[in-house]
Structure formats: structure tokens, C-alpha cells
Amino acid sequence: DADVTQTPRNRITKTGKRIMLECSQTKGHDRMYWYRQDPGLGLRLIYYSFDVKDINKGEISDGYSVSRQAQAKFSLSLESAIPNQTALYFCATSEPKNNEQFFGPGTRLTVL
Amino acid sequence: GENVEQHPSTLSVQEGDSAVIKCTYSDSASNYFPWYKQELGKRPQLIIDIRSNVGEKKDQRIAVTLNKTAKHFSLHITETQPEDSAVYFCAASRAGRRALTFGSGTRLQVQP
Numbered sequence: 447d448a449d450v451t452q453t454p455r456n457r458i459t460k461t462g463k464r465i466m467l468e469c470s471q472t473k474g475h476d477r478m479y480w481y482r483q484d485p486g487l488g489l490r491l492i493y494y495s496f497d498v499k500d501i502n503k504g505e506i507s508d509g510y511s512v513s514r515q516a517q518a519k520f521s522l523s524l525e526s527a528i529p530n531q532t533a534l535y536f537c538a539t540s541e542p543k544n545n546e547q548f549f550g551p552g553t554r555l556t557v558l
Numbered sequence: 559g560e561n562v563e564q565h566p567s568t569l570s571v572q573e574g575d576s577a578v579i580k581c582t583y584s585d586s587a588s589n590y591f592p593w594y595k596q597e598l599g600k601r602p603q604l605i606i607d608i609r610s611n612v613g614e615k616k617d618q619r620i621a622v623t624l625n626k627t628a629k630h631f632s633l634h635i636t637e638t639q640p641e642d643s644a645v646y647f648c649a650a651s652r653a654g655r656r657a658l659t660f661g662s663g664t665r666l667q668v669q670p
Contacts, residue, residue: 479657486567488647488662489602496655504657505559536601545590545651545658549601 448473450550452537458556465524467553469537476542478520482506483534483552492535495520496542527557560585562650564661571638572669579664581648582630588650591624591631592658596645605646606633638668 450471459465469478480492491504493512501512509531513521524531537550561584571577583591592607608615608622608631615622619638624631631650635642645665649658 481660486662488564489660491657491659494657502657505659545656546592546604546607547594547602547658549603551601 450537450539450548452535452550452553454553455551456554458558459527460558461528463527463557465527465555467522467535467537467555469520469522469550471518471537471539471548471550473539473548474517475539475548476517477540478514479538479540479547480504480510480512480520480522481536481538483536489536492522524555524557527555529557531555532557560588560650560652560659562648562659562661564648564664566664567662568665568667570667570669573638573640575638577635577638577642577666577668579633579646579648579666580630581632581650581661582628583650583659584629585650585652586626586629587652589653590651590658591622592649593622593633594647594649594660596647596663598644602647635666638666640668640670642666643668 453468476497479494481489490506495514511523535553538547564581589610594602595605596602619636621634645663647663648661651658
């Protein structure tokens with residue numbers, strides 16, 4: 447079945463380290479998203495991309511960067527991780543005609 | 559930008575009772591309103607959505623209502639079952655090149 451996958455699924459790192467979270471999809475969707483989930487705060491949008499040449503900041507982009515390497519791949523980087531970036535990170539995809547989001551399984555990131 | 563508020567943050571009901579979760583949105587141009595269910599340790603998944611040209615939509619025990627004038631929409635679950643226990647998120651977006659804005663989530667607990 448077509449799916450959205452994320453690697454790694456869990457990561458523990460130290461303050462100041464550079465971290466990359468990767469997302470791949472076999473759904474053939476043009477649109478891809480990165481969200482952060484914290485208890486009581488819902489899903490907050492970090493960055494989104496509507497096609498390979500289109501990158502947009504979401505509501506909480508500070509401290510993060512992204513790269514859209516291909517239609518199927520969208521990576522999120524933390525250049526210098528800090529403890530308040532400890533969270534569950536979700537990648538998602540959607541089609542232009544229908545904004546239904548298909549989420550990956552999530553990456554649990556802990557910054558010590 | 560869009561702002562979505564969701565209430566309550568937690569909801570406990572007895573099995574067989576109904577549950578109602580409410581969301582308000584700020585952008586009068588928003589026209590797409592999905593609801594996602596996230597079971598413990600899993601990814602969010604779409605359960606129902608509604609567009610602004612419709613006032614109500616039903617799918618078995620789940621229904622969503624939309625009041626465009628008041629800018630609020632609600633999720634109604636009837637005859638609740640223990641497997642309905644999860645976190646529910648509402649969201650809103652405009653048509654076109656717009657990302658979803660999510661509410662902060664409601665943790666529903668159905669007591670057997």
C-alpha cells in the first residue's frame with residue numbers, strides 16, 4: 447500500500463547537535479508537511495511544500511530548516527538542537543484537489 | 559492567519575452516551591473543516607470532513623455540523639464505544655495553496 451514513512455522513529459540527542467529527520471512517501475502526492483505535536487498544543491505546522499520548488503514557513507519555523515529533495519522526500523533539520531524542541535514530529539502529505547492529510551508514523555525526538 | 563480553538567480539552571463519557579467537541583475559527587474565508595482521530599501511539603487519521611457549502615454531514619455514528627455565520631463547527635459522536643477513546647483534532651483551511659490549521663485537541667475517554 448502507498449504510505450508515508452519517517453526515519454528515525456526515535457532519536458535522543460544532546461543540546462547543540464545537528465539533527466535531520468527524513469520523510470518519504472509513495473503516495474505520489476505533491477504536497478508535504480512537517481508538524482510538531484506537544485501535549486495540549488495540538489499539531490503545529492513547521493514547514494510545508496506544495497511542490498519540489500515551493501517551500502513555505504509554518505507558524506513555528508524558527509530553529510528549523512527543510513529540504514525537498516524530490517517529490518517523494520522532505521527532510522526536516524534542527525541546526526542546533528535545544529531541549530524545548532523535544533517533541534513528536536509528524537510528516538504528512540496531501541493532494542491539491544483534496545486537503546486530506548496522510549500522516550507518517552511520527553518521530554519522537556528527545557533533546558537532552 | 560487562521561486561528562482554531564477547540565473545546566473541551568478533555569471529555570469523559572459513559573459508554574453509549576453522546577460526545578460533542580466544538581471548534582471555532584477566525585478566517586471567514588476558510589471553507590474546509592476536517593476532523594482527525596489519533597489513537598494512543600498512532601498517527602492522526604481523517605474521520606470526517608465538511609466543506610462550507612454543506613451545513614451537516616453524517617457517517618454512521620459520527621456527524622459534523624458547521625455554522626458559517628458564527629464560525630464554529632462541531633463533531634458529534636453518538637452511542638460511544640470504548641474504541642472511540644482517542645484524541646480528536648479539528649482543523650480549518652481555505653481552498654487553494656493553504657495549509658491546515660489544527661485545534662489543540664480533545665482527549666475523549668469512553669468509560670465502559
